[in-house]
Amino acid sequence: MPGRRPALLIGNVALFLTLSCASAPAQRTEPLPVDTGANGLKQVLRQLQTTARLMHTTAHPDDEDGGMLTLEARGRGVEALLLTLTRGEGGQNKTGSNLFDELGVLRTLELLESDRYYGVQQRFTRVADFGFSKTAEETFQKWHGHDIALGDMVRVIRTFRPDVIVSRFQGADRDGHGHHQAAGILSREAFRAAADPNRFPEQIREGLQPWQVKKLYVDNIRAGEDYTVRLETTVNDPLLDTSYAAFAMQGLKHQLSQGAGSWNLPSGPRYATYKLVDSVLPPATDKDGHESDFFAGIDTTLPGLAGRVKADFLPDLKQSLEAIAGKVKEATAAVAKSPYGAAEPLFVGLELTRNLIAEIEHSQLTAPEKRDLLTELQTKQDQFERALALALDLQVIADPRLALSSLAPPGFEVLAAGQTFPLLVSVPIDEGTGLKVDHVQPQLPTAWKWRGSVDVFGDLSSSRVLEGVTSFTITIPPDAVLSRPHFQRNDPETDTIYRVSGDPAAALPPAPVRVRVDYSWRGHHATYHAVATTLELAAPGTVAQRQVHLAVGAPISVLLTPSSLLRRADTSGGFEVTVSATSYRFPPSPTVIRLEVPPGWKVTPKSQPVAFKNSLDSATATFKVQPNRLSEQRYTIRAVAESGGKTYDEGFSIVTREDLGVFYYYQPALQKISAVNVNVPPGLKIGYLMGAGDDIPTALQQLGLNVHLITPDELAKGDLAQFDTIVLGIRAYDTRNDLKQNNKRLLDYVHNGGTLLVQYTAAVQDFNSGGFTPYPAQVGRERVSVEEAPVQMLAPDDPIFRYPNPISARDFDGWIQERGLYFMHEWDKAYEPLVASSDPGETLLQGGLLRARYGKGTYLYTGYSFFRQLPAGVPGAVRMFVNLLAAGHDGWAAQPSNQSPRP
Secondary structure (H helix, E strand, O other): OOOOOOOOOEOOEEEEEEEOOOOOOOOOOOOOHHHOHHHHHHHHHHHHOOOOEEEEEEOOOOOOOHHHHHHHHHHOOOEEEEEEOOOOOOOOOOOOOOOHHHHHHHHHHHHHHHHHHHOOEEEEOOEOOOOOOOOHHHHHHHOOOOHHHHHHHHHHHHHHOOOEEEEOOOOOHHHOOHHHHHHHHHHHHHHHHOOOOOOOHHHHHOOOOOOOOOEEEEOOOOOOOOOOEEEEOOOEEOOOOEEHHHHHHHHHOOOHHHOHHHOOOOOOOOEEEEEEEEEOOOOOOOOOOOEOOOOOOOOOOOHHHHHHOOOOOOOOHHHHHHHHHHHHHHHHHHHOOOHHHHHHHHHHHHHHHHHHHHHHHOOOOOHHHHHHHHHHHHHHHHHHHHHHHHHOOOOEEEOOHHHHHHHOOOOOOEEEOOOEEEEEEEEEEOOOOOEEEEEEEEEOOOOOEEEEOOOOOEEOOOOOOEEEEEEEEEEOOOOOOOOOOOEEOOOOOOOOEOEEOOOOOEOOOOOOOEEEEEEEEOOEEEEEEEEEEEEEEOOOOOOEEEEEEOEEEOOEEEEEEOOEEEEEOOOOOOEEEEEEEEEOOOOOOOEEEEEEOOOOOEEEOOEEEEOOOOOOOEEEEEEEEEOOOOOOOEEEEEEEEEEOOEEEOEEEEEEEOOOOOEEEEEEEOEEEEEEEOOOOOOOOEEEEEOOOOOOHHHHHHHOOOEEEEOOHHHHHHOOHHHOOEEEEOOOHHHHOHHHHHOHHHHHHHHHOOOEEEEEOOOOHHHHHHHOOOOOOEEEOOOOEOOOOOOEEEOOOOOHHHOOOOOOOHHHHOOOOOOOEOOOEEEEOOOEEEOEEEOOOOOOOEOOOEEEEEEOOEEEEEEOEOHHHHHHHOOHHHHHHHHHHHHOOOOOOOOOOOOOOOOO
8 A cells, every 4th residue: 555645734734634533532633653554453453343342430530440441442442431530620730730620621631642542432420529538428428419420420321331331449448539439339320220211311311221231340459359350451462562551551641740650560460350249141250250351241243233132123133243244354354464455345344334224223123222233333333434544544634724824823723703714625645546535525513604615526546646625615603612621610619510511421522623525445435524633833844743623712812810819908009910812813803901890999091902913813901900998808800802893701721731632721801819818927038949830929929928939050059048938839849859859958948047838748658768857757648638627726825826927716717628638647756736637537637737946947847738728819828828938937946956857
């Protein structure tokens, strides 16, 4: 087969229609190398040989058993789906300060990238990760009971119709995290509920049919315990050129916000061990109670589908299925010589499958029987189409920039609602293929309009490479659905259930622009559906790095910077508010920006015009805001842009990374202002060493504190004595080797009279073995997950609770998500615990805030989650953190310590 033509590059960007079907597992569209060419075709042929369907259930991204999924999906051709209850939005972020729903979008993209390696589809439920939970009871209380998550799980089962469910968790205390326990409990419940038409009957009324999964397995089997299935995932697969576990690890490493980039696969064999806990089939175990695979006792051959229905209505069903299976076998034998040689049997197999689908649709089978067979055969139809595209090296290119030339800037993937744009579709065909393109037509959302040529390209099988091109003009309606997350929360800090639109289980909304390509080859006919994407370039003139879906945005994106603001309630002066706006309309229109402020506040000027020269231009407008008398409460400022006779009051930021796809996080153009009664020590100079990323420095600067971000060079060589207090950001010891290397400089800084405030670290073993503290201390995994848990001040008259702000128990009211995490577990007597707290019914934990005098200075460790509280403007947390900054500057550390430091 001749080689593929290079991609068509226009200007700085090329836009492609990527060959993918509706069940494509990932948001990124360019295939992995192993999914191209002969190896890619051989993997699709593995899928065509089986009807096995597996659903894996977990609670969060990174819970999944990637090795098991890769073995089943890629090694055995199983149609596999990963159902992850939450998007991990309540966790920490090791790569930046983005939290809550923006983190949820990032972790969704990370998991989708992992899924590309596993070879699986991805689904979610509507429940959100609200932070660490110690019990399933608390989890279900936060999730408003079982039924929301259970109903979503049942919907996925009734849609996907798996043969087996493989739960990562058992639904018991051994699972640890309350979300893990809940995932195990829900998996057991859903196994039976999905088959009961009386459970979630609204789904039945929508057209779904009950579905009884055949077997349910659970993970978390400990050494020495009974198991049913044990799979070795370190077996090498020649198509992957590595083991299933190693290939899965390549995918898992993309979950960088979880810290997975540093994870490695231990040497030696690895096994996925599962136990059968429910089944509707006779036992398929051997004398030792073991099964060879999850599908033991289930006929997963194509002809085996005939046994699922009454033969009276389709007497030739088994014979038809055997004919399809025979063509798959022929194609598998042919591909060993040449991918091109597999085309003939694949075309015939596709035609037989389509004919059988039509016969079933017009048969007298019951609705459940039809749904059962059609689910399997429509999957086979998709697989045949993907296999044919690989065998024939079919490529489709679409490029709206072709007609726009240099007028459209790079980044044209975001098209404005109301925009009209050209779409050119090209099908480069290598000589000798015999391919002929018969028909091309855009497939667009409802109310979108298109016009243009759908003429036949003509016979492209000439002695030279020809390129058939046809053009369309596409108009996006002004009220088009935007490319935004289909899951939203009014208040991410408190809401635990998403409001959803569209498919509630989808990972992200589908790409809006697709094209149907009908083609023929030697008298055979096939159809392929492609997704319009843009090929981004790392830099002008370089090779394209990744493909990104075309997206729809509002003509004007409006954001307030920053989105949250801390103000001292006793501050009478005004402040500036900056509004940033970006135009996605081509060409742009004149735009005016104004602010809406609380009653009695004044804004200067009343409005400001901004000018955009081109689409994707950004502009800013700065206003002077003068509030009236502030009290300790929250205020809101809204920005509004007026353009083209319409108003816009929201904007989006692009969530991406070089190794990920791209999506868009929308938020209203609001600035939430938290006015806090807080005293700030005068003249205090603070040095801040960033860790994994947090917004505490910005919050402190908004209070008027002098904060300097210490650079790596300053840490290694600079004068640290210039700072009264140095703060280590969250997970600093986890993420910064230079901090570990220069830790002695920090301890010397304390010994000479400085104050060092260390926030929590998650790499427990590394921290405890590193000797980073002045006196022996061991961080543990203890935490207080209930944010309302009472906090007891162990020495209420201590200066730390008096200067510069009087602290009482009320200052621990109104905290969000959690009290704290990674408390100290053991500590030397030189440390003094200052507060104690615990989750309901548990022993008080005193390791969340420790202080020690070291030489002339003060050392503090805190696991309390100030990194969440300060950006959210929680008043008591703000006051308490300011007091920690002032610790040691209130006379407490005036007398040098007589304690012996760590040896």
